[in-house]
Structures are given as C-alpha cells and as structure tokens.
Amino acid sequence: MDILFRPIMSLLDRFRYPWKFASICLVCLLGTLALLGQIYFSLTKDIDFTQREIAGLELLDKSFSVLVISQQHRGLSSGLLGGSEDLRPRVADRAKALADAIAKVDTELTGNADWAPLGARWQDIRSRLQKLLADGLSMKAPDNFRAHTETIELTLSWIGDIGNVSNLALDPVSDSYNLIDPMLHAIPDITERLGRLRGRATGIIARGELATADEHAIVSQLAELAMTQAQLKDRLGRAAQANTTLQAPLTSAIAEIDAGIARLRDTARSEVLGSAFTIAPAAFFDIGTAAIDVVLKHYRDTVRPSAQRLLAERMDQFQRNVINSLLVSVAALLIAGYLFGGIYFSIVRSVRELVQGAQQFASGNYRARVSFSAHDELRMVADRFNTMAHDVAELIGEIQKSAVQVGRASAEVSAAANQVAEGSNTQSEAATGMAAAVEQMTVGIDEISRHAGTAQQLAEQSGQLSREGGEVMQRTVGEMERIAEAVNSSASAVGELGEKARHISSMVEAIKQIAEQTNLLALNAAIEAARAGESGRGFAVVADEVRKLAERTAGATQEITAMSSSIQQGTERAVVAMQNGVARVRDGAELTTQAGRSMDEINSGAQEVLRAVSDISFALREQSSASAEIARNVERIAQMSEENSAAVRDTAQTAGTLQTLAVGLEKKVERFQV
Helix, strand or coil, X not given: CCCCCHHHHHHHCCCCHHHHHHHHHHHHHHHHHHHHHHHHHHHHHHHHHHHHHHHHHHXXXXXXXXXXXXXXXXXXXXXXXXXXXXXXXXXXXXXXHHHHHHHHHHHHHHCCHHHHXXXXXXXXXXXXXXXXXXXXXXXXXXXXXXXXXXXXHHHHHHHHHHHHHCCHHHCCCHHHHHHHHHHHXXXXXXXXXXXXXXXXXXXXXXXXXXXXXXXXXXXXHHXXXXXXXXXXXXXXXXXXXXXXXXXXXXXXXXXXXXXXXXXXXXXXXXXXXXXXXXXXHHHHHHHHHHHHXXXXXXXXXXXXXXXXXXXXXXXXXXXXXXXHHHHHHHHHHHHHHHHHHHHHHHHHHHHHHHHHHHHHHHCCECCCCCCCCCCCCHHHHHHHHHHHHHHHHHHHHHHHHHHHHHHHHHHHHHHHHHHHHXXXXXXXXXXXXXXXXXXXXXHHHHHXXXXXXXXXXXXXXXXXXXXXXXXXXXXXXXXXXXXXXXXXXXXXXHHHHHHHHHHHHHHHHXXXXXXXXXXXXXXXXXXXXXXXXXXXXXXXXXXXXXXXXXXXXXXXXXXXXXXXXXXXXXXHHHHHHHHHHHHHHHHHHHHHHHHHHHHHHHHHHHHHHHHHHHHHHHHHHHHHHHHHHHHHHHHHHHXXXXXXXXXXXXXXXXXXXXXXXXXXXXXXXXXXXC
C-alpha cells in the first residue's frame, strides 16, 4: 500500500514539520480557494444574470410605453382619418407622449453597453415612428393603420429581443418566469389585439358602414384576442401556483382583465358586427382604451412589480449566498488552520517530550522514563523508549556485575598463568632428558630387529620344507584313495555278478517249475490220448515228445542251478576278499592322511612362526620408527614447552591488561544510574 505514497513520502522526509504542515496547508488553501472561487464566480454569475434581468425590466417598461402609445396613436389616428375631428387634440397629445417615450428608450440604450445588440433594430423602429408622427395624418386611413401595425409588430418582435438579450426569456425560476413571459409576449400581444380591434372598430363606427372585409377582420381579431387572453390567463395561473403569495393579486388581475375585455368584445359584437352604430367613435375608443388600461394597470401594478420583487429577492438571496459562502469558507479555513496548528504543536510537544527523555538516557540516567502526554502513534515510540530504557538498565547492571567478575577472573588468570609458566619450564627440562633416553632405546631396538631378521629367514626355510612334505603326503593319499575307489568298483561289479547269478537261479527255478508242469500236462495228455484210443494216438505221440522235452529241460535247469550256485559262491568269496583289501587300503590312507595332517600342522606352525617373526620384525621396525618419531616429538614438545612458556608469559601480560580494562569498565559504567 505504501508504494503509492512513496514519492510524496520521499519528498516530505526532506522537510521539517513546519515545512510539512506549511505544504499541506498551502495545498488545502489552494484547493479551498479554487472551490471558493468556483462558488463565488457561480454566484456572481447568477447575480449578474439577475441584475441584467432587472435592467431588462426597466428597458422593457420603457419599450412597452412606446408600444402602448403607438397603439393609442394608431387608434386615434384611424378615428381622426375616419372623420372624427374631435379626436385631433388627443392624437396630438399621444404624438407628443410617443416622442417622449422614444427619447426615454434612446437614453436607456445609449447608457448601457449591454443593449448594443438591440441598437440596429431600434433605429429602424424609431425612424418608422418618427415618420408616422410627421406624415401619418396625411396618409389615407388604411395606409396609416397598416403603417402603424407594421411598426407595432416590429416593436413586439423587438420586445422579444429584449427578453433574449436581458436574460428575461431565460429566467430559471417558475414563478418569476411565468410573470416575465407574459410581459414579453402575452401582454404586448393582447394590447395589440385590443388596439387593433379598437382602431378598426372606431374607424368603422366613424364611417357608419360595415364592409364585408371589415366584418371578417373584426371576427378574426376577436378570435385572436380570445386566444391571447387564454395564454395570458394560463401564464398568470401558473405563476400563482408556483408562488402562493401571488395568488390573490393575480386572481384579481385576471378577473378585471376578463371583465374589461368582455365589455369591449360585447360592444364590438353589438355595435359593429350588429351594425347598430349607436355609440360615438370616441366612446367606443374609450371602451377599448379602458380594456387596454386594465391590462396596463395590472402590468404596472401587479405583474411587473411582482416580477421585480421576485428578482430583487433572488438578488438578495444570491448576495446572501455569496456572503454566507465566504463566511463559511473563511470559518472553515480558520478551523482547518486551527486544527493544523493544534496538530503541529501537539506533534512538536510530543517530539520535545521524546527529546527530553532521550537526553536523560544519553546522560546515563536510565531510571528516568519518558513522560508522554499524547495518545497517538507517537505514544508507541515513547513506550518503546521506556521499554528500551528498562532493558538497557538491566543490561548495564549485568555489565557492572560482569565487569567486577572479569576483574576478579583476570587476577586469577594472571596468577594461574605464572604457575603455568613455571610448570612449562620444568616440562621443557624433563622433555630434554626424555629425548636422550629415547635415543638410547632406539639403538637397542635396531639390534633386536637385526636378530629377528635372521630368525625370519630360518623360519621361512622350515616352512618351505614342511610344505614340500605335506604336498608328497597329499599325493600319496590321493593315489591310495584312487586304489580304494578301483577296488570298491571291482567289488561292486563282483557283487552285481553274484546278484545276477542269484537272479539266474530264480529264473532256472521258474523254468524247472514250468517243466514239471509241462511234464504233468504231457502225462495227462497221454492218459487222455490212451483213453481216446486210435483217434488220440497222434496226440499221444506229441504228448510223449513234450514230456521228453520237459525232462531234458528239467535236467538242464539242474545243471544251470549247480553252475549258478558255484558262481555265486565264487563271487561271494571275491567280494569278501576285495572288501578286506579295501579296508586295508583305507587304513593305509588314514595313516597317510594323519601323516599329511601332521605335516600340515608342522607347516602351519612354521607359518605361524614365520608370521610371528615377521610381526616381530615389522613391530621392531615400527617401534624403531616410533622411537625416532617419539624422539622428534619429544624435541618438539621441548620446543612447544618453551613456546608455551612464552605464551603463558604473554597470557599473564594479557590477563594484567584485562584486569586494567575491567577496572576501567567498572569506572565507566559507574556513571549509569540503573
């Protein structure tokens, strides 16, 4: 998260707190002034807008006078040119009033540069009006009326331009807008409609004749008048709804205007459209003028003052808003400045308290604690300071105790080092004597090693002879074992022969039994043949031959049996003799094997003697090397003893220095109060 703020953190870390807060105040002040400027310019713009509307009302009033007088002059001129000479003084009076109204408008336009866009069209209207004032009565009645009407229409359009230039047509509030819009459009239009109706009807009455064109014009003007009247009532009704304070005067104004217009409309219908012509032209003109005067009366007494009052109230409200905005902004700036000042002095006080605590710690007073007033994030720093002071106090207390212990230990180390130095000297002398004794022992070991070498040679010769005798015994045993194996094989073969002879005897016995059976069968066959008589004679011959063959077979089997018995007895005697020979061979092999084992034992003993002599020789060589190494090590020990003596002396000096440093450390930590 702090990555986003690292640039500004890097910048602010270069400044002290006054500059930091000055920078923040400057940024806040610039932002506030910018917002205040926008509010001020917005409000002053609204004020200028409303002021221009108020000035526009003044110009509108003067321009409206020109319009009304022009309408009156048109009507009177129309009556005069229609034949009513009694209207001439009034025409002259209206001409003078119109000239005065034109002069007032000129003065208003030349005195305000804001009305410059209206100048060109006004010059055209003024020139037209001045021409009508100079030459209008020399014109024909229709031409005069038409010229007046054209000029009045230009004046109506110019009044609309006044509304645009003066911001009246752009009024943003409903109540005032619904009052201003009728002044720009409905009221001028309705006075124009009334003026046209008054002028044309006055001329018709003066002539005493209603033409068809005049009738159509009167009907059209009455319709236009009704439409304009409805627009005026709608606007004034909306204004009354938007502002309850306007309901009573506007309702009364609408009623009076409706009554005046209704009287004129009824008179025009009866006297003009009805062709009665019973009313004098001047009287009808006065009725029309009365209707217009009612409209003008409420324009001057109700609508215009109400609009001007609303604009004035709005102006006052804008001015109050400007003042209130300025006051609120100034108050906000003062409060913000007061808060920034409080924050700054709070931080400065906190820093001062931290500095005081740090100074006490720096002076060695670790019993003191930072007394902190604020309860913000810096209090954590103060708490950490106090915790650090407590921990450092404990550490210094331990250091003080350790310094005393180090002083005592260094004294003990110094005394022990002196004792070790003396022991090292004694050890060096003993090592020198040991080196001489080891040298003598090395000479004796070398002599023993020489005799051990001779014994090793004799043991090697004895071992060689015993190995050769052992090998001869082993070959003899091998030959006797092979003889025993051959005799065993022969005995086995003879035994197998005896087994076969016994098998032959069994086979001969079987043959003998078969011969006996055959003999019995032949005998039976001869008996049966004898019984058969002559027919059995041939069979008797065969039976006799079979009996003879059986007898010979029996004799042969007896001979074979006797021979098999002889063979079996001979094989049994051969087997017994061979088994006795094998037994004697085995006895000789066992004796030879025992002799071989004895030779092996002699060889093993010779080998053991050889190994023992070799081990003795190797051990003597190793002992000789070890004795030499011992001699060198003893010499090295003597040197190391001397070096150790020097190191112990250095240690004694270092212990003395350590004791001095321990005393100095005790003095330095004495200033810390824990």
